[in-house]
Amino acid sequence: MFFERPESGELAILVHLEFQLNIETNDPREFEELALSAGADPVAFLTGKRPSPDARTFMGSGKLEELRDLVTLHEAKLVIFNHALSPSQERNLEAELKCRVLDRTGLILDIFAQRARTHEGKLQVELAQLRHMSTRLVRGWTHLERQKGGIGLRGPGETQLETDRRLLRARISFIESRLEDVRRSRQQARRSRSRADIPTVSLVGYTNAGKSTLFNTITDAKVYAQDQLFATLDPTMRRVELPDVGAAVLADTVGFISHLPHKLVEAFRATLEEAASATLLLHVIDAPSEERKRNMEEVQLVLEEIDAHELPQLKVYNKIDLLDDFGPRIDRDDQGQPVAVWLSAKTGAGVPLLLQAVAELLGDEIVHQQVQLPVRWARLRARLYERNAILSESIADDGAYDLDVRISKVDLLRLLSAEKIPLADSPWKGLDEPPAW
DSSP: OOSOOOOOOSEEEEEEEEESSSOOOOOHHHHHHHHHHTTOEEEEEEEEEESSOBTTTBSOHHHHHHHHHHHHHHTOSEEEESSOOOHHHHHHHHHHHSSEEEOHHHHHHHHHHHHOOSHHHHHHHHHHHHHHHHTTGGGTTGGGTTOOSSTTOOOHHHHHHHHHHHHHHHHHHHHHHHHHHHHHHHHHHHHHHHHTTOOEEEEEEBTTSSHHHHHHHHHOOOOOOOSSTTSOOSOEEEEEEETTTEEEEEEEOOOBOTTOOHHHHHHTHHHHHHHHTOSEEEEEEETTOTTHHHHHHHHHHHHHHTTOTTSOEEEEEEOGGGSTTOOOEEEEOTTSOEEEEEOOTTTOTTHHHHHHHHHHHHOTTEEEEEEEEOGGGHHHHHHHHHTTOEEEEEEOTTSOEEEEEEEEHHHHHHHHHHTTOOGGGSSOOSOOOOOOO
């Protein structure tokens, strides 16, 4: 153990303070949900107001005394703050309260540690935990730092502290190198999908908006989905067939939350890059939520942090089964393009409309034409068959192939380029010149 602290327990006191200065605070209701998701048993919820946080204990002496009485009354072993505490504030509070103190970042890290199931997910959580722990390590060995000073007076605490710092740095460096391998592997997979012209559709959204339930409904996967924050942590990808588009990859990503700790964003960058490199983002929104607008803004902030905010987005308003007299529908802009779909991932109502909207957005470059290919272009015909691009075929009197072809513009131009057929000589009209592949 790095810290000589009381063992943590499930009985917890929750603390949420409001400040008069321009300090943005977190939603207390969401905070309680986080505590429940972590497995805590809240026995009291202490609230209060202050002009600004106290440098030593974050809260004033009066509230600290009130909190100490609550800990004694309920025999609580854990106090959780809905705020980010400095290492010294956390340690000072533990000394005053004689129990374990956890801040918002530590609470979210604990939930992530419980949810991680894959090797990659566990590495990412461990990296975030180690980075968080490294800032608190100096306070963990004060009981050994009785001897300080010059030569011959260095205490065992200082030696132990240096050792632990070195071990932490080594472990962090090792995990970072492993995650860099994961990042390179994901980049290679993305390049392969790009060469095969397979679009990627990533589900993003606030935690508990129903992303994993929607993912399961579309792909018939068995991803863990529960009505709790961060029910799913590890990313999952499945191949799906979309009407008029063909194969696509659907990716389920980790849910976002207000003030998502920067340590987590950094640790999960390899995973979040899947969203940053997607062809289309499906922004899943909890339609009945009173915090809908704020949650949507928080998602946009995280997307900006991972440079994914300029990608095409389709809003997906989920859980319409909880709204009165509200049926599934597609909302369109002035050009007729889909901008939002209203559905229920739980009942499946509106999911076909979502697939239709996604197909429209991804298939705007689909070429559908009746063409005639001369016999000398038989290899091009074979390649079109390989891509399931030929809907029907008949043979003309001169032996030429009369084909009903439906194919993506990019794929068609790539085929013509590979066969060294000039676009001007091809039967396809109205297409731009192909790029140089």
